[in-house]
Amino acid sequence: MLQGNNLECVRGDRVLFSGINFSIKPGELMQVRGPNGSGKTSLLRMLCGLAVPNSGKVSWNGANIRSISEEYCGVITYLGHMSGIKDELTAIENLRIASALSGVEVDEKRACEALHQMGLIERENLFTKLLSQGQKRRVSLARLLLVRTQLWILDEPLTALDVSAIELMKNILERYLAQGGMVVLTTHQEIDVSAAVTHQLYLS
Amino acid sequence: MLIWVIRRDLLLAMRRQADVLTTLFFFVIVVSLFPLGIGPEMNILRIMAPGVVWVAALLASMLSLGRMFSNDYLDGTLEQILLSPTSLSVLVLGKMFAHWLITGVPLVLMAPVLGIQYDLPSSALIVLALSLLIGTPILSLIGGIGAALTLGLRGGGVLVSLLVLPLYIPVLIFGAGAVEASTAGLGVDAHFSLLGAFLLVSLVLAPWATAASLRVSME
Numbered sequence: 001m002l003q004g005n006n007l008e009c010v011r012g013d014r015v016l017f018s019g020i021n022f023s024i025k026p027g028e029l030m031q032v033r034g035p036n037g038s039g040k041t042s043l044l045r046m047l048c049g050l051a052v053p054n055s056g057k058v059s060w061n062g063a064n065i066r067s068i069s070e071e072y073c074g075v076i077t078y079l080g081h082m083s084g085i086k087d088e089l090t091a092i093e094n095l096r097i098a099s100a101l102s103g104v105e106v107d108e109k110r111a112c113e114a115l116h117q118m119g120l121i122e123r124e125n126l127f128t129k130l131l132s133q134g135q136k137r138r139v140s141l142a143r144l145l146l147v148r149t150q151l152w153i154l155d156e157p158l159t160a161l162d163v164s165a166i167e168l169m170k171n172i173l174e175r176y177l178a179q180g181g182m183v184v185l186t187t188h189q190e191i192d193v194s195a196a197v198t199h200q201l202y203l204s
Numbered sequence: 205m206l207i208w209v210i211r212r213d214l215l216l217a218m219r220r221q222a223d224v225l226t227t228l229f230f231f232v233i234v235v236s237l238f239p240l241g242i243g244p245e246m247n248i249l250r251i252m253a254p255g256v257v258w259v260a261a262l263l264a265s266m267l268s269l270g271r272m273f274s275n276d277y278l279d280g281t282l283e284q285i286l287l288s289p290t291s292l293s294v295l296v297l298g299k300m301f302a303h304w305l306i307t308g309v310p311l312v313l314m315a316p317v318l319g320i321q322y323d324l325p326s327s328a329l330i331v332l333a334l335s336l337l338i339g340t341p342i343l344s345l346i347g348g349i350g351a352a353l354t355l356g357l358r359g360g361g362v363l364v365s366l367l368v369l370p371l372y373i374p375v376l377i378f379g380a381g382a383v384e385a386s387t388a389g390l391g392v393d394a395h396f397s398l399l400g401a402f403l404l405v406s407l408v409l410a411p412w413a414t415a416a417s418l419r420v421s422m423e
Binding site for chain 2: 049051052070076081084086087089093
């Protein structure tokens with residue numbers, strides 16, 4: 001269970017948000033909404049431990065994530081604004097390396113299957129600099145299919161995706177939630193993911 | 205996990221060969237300029253050789269420090285490295301080792317060839333290569349701390365040299381000292397022992413310090 005207690009984020013002398021409380025249990029989805037600059041990315045970076053809240057704490061199963069950081073890193077998958085895709089590597093190499101960094105070593109065949117599932121067929125061995133933005137995004141999303149973690153923290157995962165890929169992503173999210181996964185998501189697109197419980201968090 | 209980081213960095217270096225070659229050619233050219241400027245004064249050249257080669261190695265190694273983390277920082281891979289369940293110090297050590305393989309090893313291999321221009325005897329050439337073999341990993345290790353601290357800063361390149369060069373001084377003194385001792389016919393054991401000690405200390409402390417700096421830089 002992921003809990004946020006009284007989270008506050010200050011940038012310069014401006015308070016982006018304060019007093020944010022939530023708790024997410026297995027099978028639940030939290031959508032973070034708000035206009036540009038309202039602190040969505042800052043909140044997500046706090047949730048995965050990259051940033052420290054100015055006050056309050058984030059806890060995982062009751063323990064502060066600062067005190068269990070390595071263990072916590074093993075149960076989350078974070079996909080940020082920047083895709084973490086290297087232009088000089090092929091789609092397969094990118095995916096295998098990203099998965100290995102997340103602690104799961106996959107062979108070429110398995111990586112290839114994941115890329116096919118994401119709709120990247122016959123692009124596996126192209127350098128990613130030759131792929132479009134949407135295709136690069138699909139490469140980074142393919143990691144979600146390979147790495148089995150309990151919590152996904154996704155920052156604008158749908159940017160640059162076409163309608164069919166958004167539909168695919170919706171199915172992946174629903175399947176994951178049905179299996180007891182937890183998802184924290186920010187998006188500007190309308191996506192109607194059905195989950196046991198959907199929390200909406202508005203930042204303004 | 206360590207293997208993956210090293211393999212990845214080597215693969216990237218293979219595909220961006222210009223970056224690797226810049227460092228090596230910088231080293232070759234700086235070392236070659238001195239004999240051309242001074243002329244065929246063998247006695248002067250022989251005395252200058254260790255210092256010149258070592259200073260050129262320091263500068264060449266520093267030239268490539270900016271790239272150690274900045275590319276990963278810009279494309280978001282560094283966030284993934286920070287969030288990896290493997291200890292960050294271990295991953296950082298892998299990146300430092302890869303940096304040494306890419307920038308340090310070519311210098312070690314090239315130095316004896318360049319030393320010939322300075323009329324160094326073969327025994328001194330061997331000592332030069334050995335001193336660089338022990339010394340260049342220290343440059344990558346200590347340099348990593350500077351690279352991590354200046355990550356994402358404007359003018360980070362200048363700042364990193366101000367931060368890191370003073371820390372390179374002991375390596376320079378004992379690295380060049382070893383070659384001087386060898387040309388003077390003295391033993392080189394003491395110099396090598398001290399270089400080895402520096403290597404061990406930085407091997408223990410640098411990955412940890414770099415990991416801490418990266419966490420601060422990424423917040």
